[in-house]
Amino acid sequence: MTDQHAHPKSDIEIAQAASMKRIVDVAENSLGIDSDKLEPYGHYKAKLSLDYIKTLADKPDGKLILVTAMTPTPAGEGKTTTTVGLGDALNRIGKKTMICLREPSLGPCFGMKGGAAGGGYAQVVPMTDINLHFTGDFHAIGVANNLLAAMVDNHIYWGNQLGLDERRIIWRRVVDMNDRALRNIVNSLGGISDGFPREDHFDITVASEVMAIFCLATDIDDLKRRLGNIIVGYTREKSPVYAKDIDAHGAMTVLLKDAFQPNLVQTLENNPAFIHGGPFANIAHGCNSVLATKTALKLADYVVTEAGFGADLGAEKFLDIKCRKAGLKPEVAVVVATIRALKMHGGVAKGDLGTENVKAVAEGGENLSRHVENLKKFGLPVIVAINKFSADTEDEVNQVRQVCAELGVDAIESDHWGNGGAGAEDLAQSVAAIIDKNGSNYAPLYNDALPLWDKVRTVAQTLYGAQGIIADQKVRNQFKELQEGGFGHYPVCIAKTQYSFSTDPNLKGAPSNHVVPIREIRVAGGAEFVVAVCGDIMTMPGLPRVPAANSIDINDEGEIIGLF
Known part of the structure; x- marks a missing residue:
């Protein structure tokens, strides 16, 4: 067996020793795509026209496979x-397969x-x-975001014809870095020529x-429409002001083209x-782009994404938001578990994970089971x-x-980390x-017509094991306003800690009968979902001590070192 913490080579050393093929050859040999359909970024990366x-629209779709996981722990799930x-x-067993992943953010990196x-x-x-920079997508997304922010403040500077209430501007600036100093700032200091000072905020680009929006749009026209529907703030009468009202969506689309x-x-x-x-x-739906997934389904027989x-966050949003909106039908869900993570959910401290503990695996199994x-x-x-x-023992695996x-599902050991596809x-x-055998009966958890409050409660009770949800009167009024304001048919995107089924990150395992408090509700008019913020969610992380x-x-030699 291989040890994922004592491998003779680091991830970056393995990657740098890889025998890569030119991306035009991968495209042609694996997918039948001619080089003139690609826009190469060097020899090993390319964008697809x-x-x-x-031209792929009429091709049949392949089978979609979702990979998700039990609740994350510091031990990692993989x-x-x-x-x-x-x-x-x-691919090794003869199935023409593509994978679809998200791009990494520089901040966590x-x-x-x-x-x-x-x-x-x-x-x-x-x-x-x-x-690192990849093909510059995140930079483009950050600039498009910040163009809109600049145009909002510029609109106010030049007379504010739309009557934006400066206390009710909700559009934030972003940067793709963990920078806690930017979470809460004051902008436009410096005098008359610099605008009207107001409180402002930065989020991380992701x-x-x-x-x-970028990840839910189906084509350029849909992208532009959605960007125009971003709500940037409200008037004193609480009427929404949209990006299209300040004519920002066209230029934003150009930046994202x-x-x-x-x-x-x-x-x-060398698989695509x-x-x-x-x-x-x-805070959002945590999946790669609809365009990439749908394109992969036209190009391959199997697509793994x-x-x-954990499944309570990413998988729920994949199934209730992405698949609902994009008309996708996943065939199977693979839930990733490790003995280490199971032991942590069974109450074992991180420093003691190397010691066999079958009882803790059984107790942590409650998390996996849910x-x-x-x-x-x-x-x-x-x-x-x-x-x-x-370090896994046979008794623990058993x-x-x-x-x-007991759940009627198979548990398969996999050693891909040590042996790649063969493992x-x-x-x-x-x-x-x-x-081949089962076929999927996929359906979202709730229907579009269910009121927003009931959608959040359905997810909390059905998936989190909660007794119910609570919110103060101000938040309840916001639910009512959104429901009556034409946003009631949107799916809900619940923002909560990833470390627990509850809103308390320290509550491991499978807690039941807890209450989910809703602290805030936001509408994402372009992404077309409503975000219910539960507990403390950080949209601008900070860097750790080291x-x-x-x-x-x-x-x-000009090689990058130390990158994981």
């Missing part, structure tokens, strides 16, 4: 790694999390490019509504992968992937199998078999 994508490994393994391109021998490459083309890269095993978009999985954080049962409520067949670590057997072949065979950036450098 939107005109070419339009969702992206499993997505990559499963995609490689499906230089902060605590490190890279987000998989790990070990299940990675997408070129790893350093993907984790938390921008522009990012969510190239970024909107999906990015094609490859895995370590789209990496496109990357919204936060608690992931959704951010996720499995929740996904079944969407009509999906489920498989559990046990992401293998060398305990997971027993938990899963995930059992998982791939099981996934292919379940797709940031990952401290160890990132470039050596005498």
Whole structure:
């Protein structure tokens, strides 16, 4: 067995030793795409022409596979790694497969999390490019966001014909970096020529509504329409003011035109992968772009994609927002679990995870069980992937199998981290078999007509195990205003901690009968969902005491080092 913490090579060393093929060759050999349909960014990255994508409309769709996970812990679950490994393994067993991932954000990359391109021998490459500037998509999204912010303040400066109430401007500026100093600021200081001072805020780029819109839009026209429907603030009479009211949406679309083309890269095993978009999985829906996913389904027989954080966040939003809006029908959900994470949910401290503890695995199994049962409520067949670590014992693995057997689902060990696609072949065979055998009865958890308050309550009670939801009168009034203001048919995007089914990040396992407090409600008019903020959600992270950036450098050979 391989040890995911004592491997002779780091992720970046494995990636730099990879034998990559030119991306034009990957496109032609694996997908039948001619080089003139690509816009290469160097030799190993390319964007796919939107005109070419339009020609695929009448092709049949492949089968969509969702990779999600149990509730995250500091021990890590390996969702992206499993997505990559499963995609490689499906190709190994003769299934024409693509993977679809989100792009990493620079903030976490230089902060605590490190890279987000998989790990070990299940990675997408070129790893350093993907984790850094890639093809510039996030820069374009940030600039489009900030153009709108500049145009809002400029509109006020030149007379404010729309009557925007400066106390009710909700559009924030963004930067793709963890920078706590920008969370709460005052802008326009300096005198008459610099505008009217007001309180302002920065979010990290991935938390921008522009990012969510970018990932839900189906084509350029839809992108422009959605950007125009962004609510930037309100008048004194509380009437919404939209981006289209200040004529910002056309220029914003122009800035996003190239970024909107999906990015094609490859895995370590030279299989094709789209990496496109990357919204936060608690403040937004946490999935890669609809355009990339739908295009992949036209190009391959199987498409493996992931959704951010645990299944209560990413998978719920994938199924209730992305699939609902895009008309997608997933065939199966793969829930990633590790013995380490199960032990943490069973009460074991991080420092003690190396010691066998079958009892803790059984207790932590309650968390995994709830996720499995929740996904079944969407009509999906489920498989559990046990992401293998060398410290796992046979008794611990058998305990997971027993938990899963009681749920009527298979638990398959997978060693893609150590052995790439070959280590995930059992998982791939099981996934292919379940797709052939069962077929999906996917349906969203609630229908569009259900009132917004009831939508949030349905998710909290059905998936989180909550007794109910509560909110003070001000928030209840906001629900009523949105319901009556024409937003009642929107799906809800619940922003809460990723570390628990509850809103308390320290409550592990599968807590029940807790109450979910709704602190705030926001409407994303362009993304077309309503965000219910529960507990404290950080839309601008800070750097840790010792940031990952401290160890990132470039050596005498011009190679990047220390990037995970």
